[in-house]
Amino acid sequence: MLAISKLSIRSGSQELVRSLSLELQDGEWLGLAGESGSGKSLTAAAIGGLLPRPLSCSGSILWNGLELLRLDAKSRRRLLGSEISYVFQDYRNTFTPFLTIGSQLTELLEAHLSLAARDRRQRCLEELEQAGLPAERVFGSYPYQLSGGQLQRAAIAAALLLRPKLLIADEPTTALDSLSSRKVLGLLDAAKSRFGISIIWITHDLRHARRHADRIAVMRTGSIVETGSARQVLEHPAHPYSRRLIASIPPLRREMPERLAASAGLEGEDPLDHPR
Amino acid sequence: MTIHDNAPLLTVRNVRKNYGGKAVLHDVSFELKKGECLGIVGESGSGKSTLARCLLTLSGWDEGEIAFRGEPLAKASRAKLMQVRPQMGAVFQNPAASLNPRLRIIDSLLEPLDQRRGFRPAILDGVPPGREAAAAALLELVRLPASTMGSYPHELSGGQKQRIAIARAISSAPAFLVLDEPTASLDMTTQAAVLDLLKDLRKELSLSCLFISHDLAAVHFMSDETMVMRNGHIVDRFRNNELFDDVRHDYTKLLLEVFQE
Amino acid sequence: MNTTMRNAGMLIAAAAAVALFSIPSPTPWNPYEISMGERLLPPGTEHWLGTDHLGRDLLARIIAGARPTIGIGLAVLLVSIAIGVPLGLLSGMKGGRTDSIFKPIIDGFMTFPDYLSAIILSALLGPGLMSMLIAVIAVKWVRYARLARSVALAEKEKDYAAMALLSGLSPVRLVLKHILPHAMGHVAALAAADLGKIILLMASLSYLGLGSQPPAPEWGSMLSEGRAYFHAAPHLMLAPGLAVMAAVLLAGFAGNRLRDRYDVKLKGGAE
Numbered sequence: 167m168l169a170i171s172k173l174s175i176r177s178g179s180q181e182l183v184r185s186l187s188l189e190l191q192d193g194e195w196l197g198l199a200g201e202s203g204s205g206k207s208l209t210a211a212a213i214g215g216l217l218p219r220p221l222s223c224s225g226s227i228l229w230n231g232l233e234l235l236r237l238d239a240k241s242r243r244r245l246l247g248s249e250i251s252y253v254f255q256d257y258r259n260t261f262t263p264f265l266t267i268g269s270q271l272t273e274l275l276e277a278h279l280s281l282a283a284r285d286r287r288q289r290c291l292e293e294l295e296q297a298g299l300p301a302e303r304v305f306g307s308y309p310y311q312l313s314g315g316q317l318q319r320a321a322i323a324a325a326l327l328l329r330p331k332l333l334i335a336d337e338p339t340t341a342l343d344s345l346s347s348r349k350v351l352g353l354l355d356a357a358k359s360r361f362g363i364s365i366i367w368i369t370h371d372l373r374h375a376r377r378h379a380d381r382i383a384v385m386r387t388g389s390i391v392e393t394g395s396a397r398q399v400l401e402h403p404a405h406p407y408s409r410r411l412i413a414s415i416p417p418l419r420r421e422m423p424e425r426l427a428a429s430a431g432l433e434g435e436d437p438l439d440h441p442r
Numbered sequence: 443m444t445i446h447d448n449a450p451l452l453t454v455r456n457v458r459k460n461y462g463g464k465a466v467l468h469d470v471s472f473e474l475k476k477g478e479c480l481g482i483v484g485e486s487g488s489g490k491s492t493l494a495r496c497l498l499t500l501s502g503w504d505e506g507e508i509a510f511r512g513e514p515l516a517k518a519s520r521a522k523l524m525q526v527r528p529q530m531g532a533v534f535q536n537p538a539a540s541l542n543p544r545l546r547i548i549d550s551l552l553e554p555l556d557q558r559r560g561f562r563p564a565i566l567d568g569v570p571p572g573r574e575a576a577a578a579a580l581l582e583l584v585r586l587p588a589s590t591m592g593s594y595p596h597e598l599s600g601g602q603k604q605r606i607a608i609a610r611a612i613s614s615a616p617a618f619l620v621l622d623e624p625t626a627s628l629d630m631t632t633q634a635a636v637l638d639l640l641k642d643l644r645k646e647l648s649l650s651c652l653f654i655s656h657d658l659a660a661v662h663f664m665s666d667e668t669m670v671m672r673n674g675h676i677v678d679r680f681r682n683n684e685l686f687d688d689v690r691h692d693y694t695k696l697l698l699e700v701f702q703e
Numbered sequence: 704m705n706t707t708m709r710n711a712g713m714l715i716a717a718a719a720a721v722a723l724f725s726i727p728s729p730t731p732w733n734p735y736e737i738s739m740g741e742r743l744l745p746p747g748t749e750h751w752l753g754t755d756h757l758g759r760d761l762l763a764r765i766i767a768g769a770r771p772t773i774g775i776g777l778a779v780l781l782v783s784i785a786i787g788v789p790l791g792l793l794s795g796m797k798g799g800r801t802d803s804i805f806k807p808i809i810d811g812f813m814t815f816p817d818y819l820s821a822i823i824l825s826a827l828l829g830p831g832l833m834s835m836l837i838a839v840i841a842v843k844w845v846r847y848a849r850l851a852r853s854v855a856l857a858e859k860e861k862d863y864a865a866m867a868l869l870s871g872l873s874p875v876r877l878v879l880k881h882i883l884p885h886a887m888g889h890v891a892a893l894a895a896a897d898l899g900k901i902i903l904l905m906a907s908l909s910y911l912g913l914g915s916q917p918p919a920p921e922w923g924s925m926l927s928e929g930r931a932y933f934h935a936a937p938h939l940m941l942a943p944g945l946a947v948m949a950a951v952l953l954a955g956f957a958g959n960r961l962r963d964r965y966d967v968k969l970k971g972g973a974e
Contacts, residue, residue, distance in 0.1 A: 201629035201630060201631060201632070202600075202629055314486070343485040343486045343656045344485065344656055344657070344658070344697065344700045344701065345485055345696070345697075345700060346485075347700075348700045370629050370630050371630055372630070373701070410631055411630055411631060413634070414630040414631045414633060414634035415630070415634075415659065416634075416637065416657075416659040416660050416662065416663040417659065417663075418658065418659045418662060418685075418698065418701055418702055419686075420683055420686060422662065422663055422682075424641070425638045425641065425642075426634040426637055426638055426663070427631075427634055427635060427638050495865075498865070498869060500865050500868065500869075520873075520874075524871055524873060525871075527868060527869045527870075527871055528869065528870060528871035530869055531869065532865065532866060532869055534862040534865070534866075535862075536862060539861045539862040539863060540861075540862040540863050540866060541863055542863045542867075542881050542885075544881075544884055544885060550863070553866075553867060553870045553872075554869070554870035554871070556870075557870045557871040557872060558871060607866070610866065611866075614870070
């Protein structure tokens with residue numbers, strides 16, 4: 167349903183994403199793994215046309231046959247509301263601070279669907295409920311009255327409200343603690359099985375990839391170095407960088423390795439020496 | 443000093459701290475012994491960072507006692523605190539905030555040593571005198587090139603800044619280190635490199651430390667003994683290899699389950 | 704604004720400052736010389752900017768007025784900073800009871816508009832240069848106190864402040880080494896905009912007859928004197944008005960440059 171081919175993103179003479187190609191199937195959960203500077207967030211932003219001004223991009227992003235890179239602003243807005251939606255790392259910026267969560271959710275419905283006011287409210291409450299939140303209370307709350315985990319779940323409710331076909335989650339759990347992260351990833355799983363949506367999950371931490379992702383693409387300095395089924399990439403990573411990324415996760419077992427990088431046979435190549 | 447080697451560096455007895463009418467630390471007690479690395483794991487709001495600031499005398503507490511090498515700190519004078527603090531080292535979560543953006547690396551790095559003129563830590567044995575030589579030696583300890591000393595913080599990556607914070611924290615040979623989420627804002631491979639570095643340094647310099655993190659796996663990797671905090675209480679405490687035992691607290695089991703997924 | 708423009712602005716401001724303070728006093732043209740035969744002359748070859756209602760040379764008066772106007776403005780600014788910044792830092796660093804005394808004072812002062820409080824104060828103190836200075840300083844120091852307080856509140860919570868304390872720095876040294884330089888960057892930015900405002904405020908007070916008194920040449924009082932002749936001789940107001948405007952703009956340029964000096968990101972390497 168989504169086909170990215172030869173996507174390049176430049177800032178002046180610098181190429182931040184280099185001729186990247188990637189496909190996403192209907193109902194698939196793709197983990198796009200990489201670290202800062204890998205271009206994973208830029209790639210995700212390019213899909214929705216969310217790249218900041220000074221960046222230029224070339225190549226092609228086809229969405230069910232529609233070329234997204236040459237979309238006019240109006241059709242892009244319609245598409246972004248209803249077919250493709252985003253969840254970001256910084257949950258604090260998802261909602262306007264001086265409006266209630268409820269009014270922001272209903273506004274979203276109002277902009278895209280013609281529903282009676284009561285139905286709109288009902289629909290929002292259901293969505294918040296699905297997100298495992300105390301729906302009535304959250305509906306009437308201002309963002310500052312909720313915890314980080316609650317806000318991020320409300321953000322997911324907002325992203326799913328219009329039943330998109332693709333959800334792009336850019337580091338949705340990075341700023342959360344582990345129990346909240348688990349709930350957030352669980353929600354995305356539930357959405358996938360309920361409406362069969364596809365998910366692009368951007369992460370630097372492959373810890374939970376085995377449980378959630380169908381396929382994994384590993385990015386580094388603007389290119390994909392390896393793609394494959396989650397199982398294959400996690401258990402038999404082909405590229406040294408994928409191996410390093412996986413070896414960086416401290417294991418939880420009785421016998422601990424002395425060192426993390428050493429256990430992957432990657433001594434010498436030091437990730438700290440790469441500037442941001 | 444007439445303190446025995448096995449006497450605790452830090453003794454925390456029934457510490458309680460209130461904030462806005464609510465207790466954020468309840469009856470916290472533990473000891474840190476020389477050469478030991480004690481892990482504290484907890485989610486946001488568990489009180490682990492508040493505890494860190496109390497141990498470092500950077501904020502006060504309401505009840506109980508924290509003693510450093512047997513000396514009680516609850517009612518210590520400012521002069522006393524200024525004498526005790528340089529014997530503690532700290533590395534915090536956000537590498538961007540831990541270096542003054544207006545100072546060159548060398549000046550941030552050497553601040554603790556500049557404060558204690560005449561003091562020469564054992565890690566600088568055999569290093570020629572002079573600030574540049576000391577800075578170069580400290581940078582080498584954390585595997586950074588000497589040229590880094592002339593930079594400003596904004597010119598460095600997060601991992602590099604965090605390594606400078608570590609070098610700085612160990613520069614004055616502190617009695618113990620408080621590492622409060624030192625890897626949480628770093629990339630995965632950088633986290634691993636920082637964890638490896640800390641573990642190496644622990645061995646090389648026989649450091650005593652408190653490693654505080656929400657990441658159970660990282661705590662398990664770093665520490666000899668772990669305490670689990672929840673809502674200001676220490677709910678569980680175990681030696682490293684006891685983590686998988688069935689007698690663990692339900693909350694510990696829950697965290698373990700999340701991280702093992 | 705790009706660097707060349709900033710530098711050009713700075714050069715002009717510097718040149719103006721040098722000119723201002725190198726003009727011998729008294730000037731070759733006498734700003735006080737009354738010549739009733741030459742009243743209200745338009746600009747011409749003999750009197751470049753014309754003459755005022757007493758036949759005094761306007762250019763001579765503008766030049767003579769520059770020093771009191773800008774010099775006093777600068778002095779007022781510096782005194783306001785010298786009072787406000789230490790008090791603000793003290794309040795922010797100490798917190799607790801000290802802060803609970805200072806904060807309402809600062810907030811209280813901030814609720815009055817500059818012009819209103821300055822007018823009321825200088826009217827209460829009686830017309831004259833000294834009372835105007837006191838009034839303007841009384842109005843201005845609060846801004847610097849508030850700014851320094853907020854910087855202190857924010858920076859003292861940062862990890863590097865904690866680490867500095869752990870290095871054994873005393874709280875006073877912490878302020879001098881880490882927090883004051885940080886505050887000064889912000890102060891320079893505020894001062895840049897403020898010098899112009901202070902000059903305007905003092906010109907307005909003088910215009911209302913509350914500031915410096917005739918026959919002293921000061922741009923504000925010149926504006927005030929010119930008011931009665933505006934229809935017959937608009938240059939009487941235009942000349943000092945443009946002079947005020949130029950000074951305000953140049954002060955802005957100089958201030959921006961000063962602020963950049965405090966920005967390490969412009970100093971070392973590329974971001």
